[in-house]
Amino acid sequence: MSALTLHRADGLLTVQDLGRPGHLAEGLSRGGAMDRRALLEAAALLGARQPPAGIEMAGAGGTFTVSAPTRIALTGAPMRATLDQEPLRWNSTHLVNPGQRLRIGALQAGVYGYLVPAGGMATPDWLGSRAAHLTIGIGQLLSSGSELPIGPDPEPHRPALTLPPDPRFEGGVVRVMDGPQTALFDAEVIEAFYATEFTRGVRGNRQGVQLEAARRFTSGHAKGLASDLIGPGDVQMTGEGAPYVLMAECQTVGGYPRLGTVLPADLPRIAQAAPGMKLRPVHVTLKQAIALHQPEAEELREIAARCQPLVRDPATIRDLLSYQLIGGITRGDDLERE
Known part of the structure; x- marks a missing residue:
């Protein structure tokens, strides 16, 4: 060996x-x-x-x-x-x-x-x-x-x-689809979330990455929310309304409300955003997310061709x-x- x-x-x-x-x-x-x-x-x-x-x-x-x-x-x-x-x-x-x-x-x-x-x-x-x-x-x-x-x-x-170099190391746009708890947030909060340019915070590791902004994104319907299945890409809001994107080693269940989920294709951009980089969420529908999905085997073939x-x-x-x-x-x- x-x-x-x-x-x-x-x-x-x-x-x-x-x-x-x-x-x-x-x-x-x-x-x-x-x-x-x-x-x-x-x-x-x-x-x-x-x-x-x-x-x-x-x-x-x-x-x-x-x-x-x-x-x-x-x-x-x-x-x-x-x-x-x-x-x-x-x-x-x-x-x-x-x-x-x-x-x-x-x-x-x-x-x-x-x-x-x-x-x-x-x-x-x-x-x-x-x-x-x-x-x-x-x-x-x-x-x-x-x-x-x-x-x-x-x-x-x-x-x-x-x-050729891939432009995923300087922040940028990340696509987010609705999740099972999106409806817990008022329309004004959701609109404000997608209108905000976030800064990748200093808190972050293989479990999750903090997104910093001047305002908070709270839900009045999340009190007493039961723990639920969660996974990489979920955008959790802490009790103070601070968003975290869950990453590779996140826990499997959680009780914080989730405003949405980052598409798998954009998680590398989140992972590679150093503290201080700007990240801008863009909303996509479930239909759009399904159309954008690319199996990793297909992605590998596409990369090999380049x-x-x-x-x-x-x-x-x-x-x-x-x-x-x-x-x-x-x-x-x-x-x-x-």
């Missing part, structure tokens, strides 16, 4: 995949990557049919080495990355060989970056997933000195690929002179021929 060694952890690092759906009845929320699209991008870049487990890096990355040649995909929030001090392009694949040192530094935008080896993380599987779910004690934060098993790269010599060969900038290739750039034999009169 190959290994990925974490020599130094600079951010909050966990192993994540697409989580554990189907266990709400046992009180276990899905969990998994905060930015699911980042794992789909990694799978497309690596030529995988399903997103392999990778390392989610919140805030900053760390320093890594591998024990066998393996391709990696760097996706999600862009971070400064180098391989033996040579800059690496984000949203791309790169081959890492034993003895080379991969360094992933601070964020340039967003919140969560992802390092995904081609063979995936091979850490222990529990209920069909390798994802850490810290709120209930599954897995743990990765620490400096950890040696993590990874699967073998099925195609280590596959050409490197890249994807992958392009990674062309390295010669100015950044430190060992450029070691490459064979010209091949073949010529008499010198090629240009004279018709």
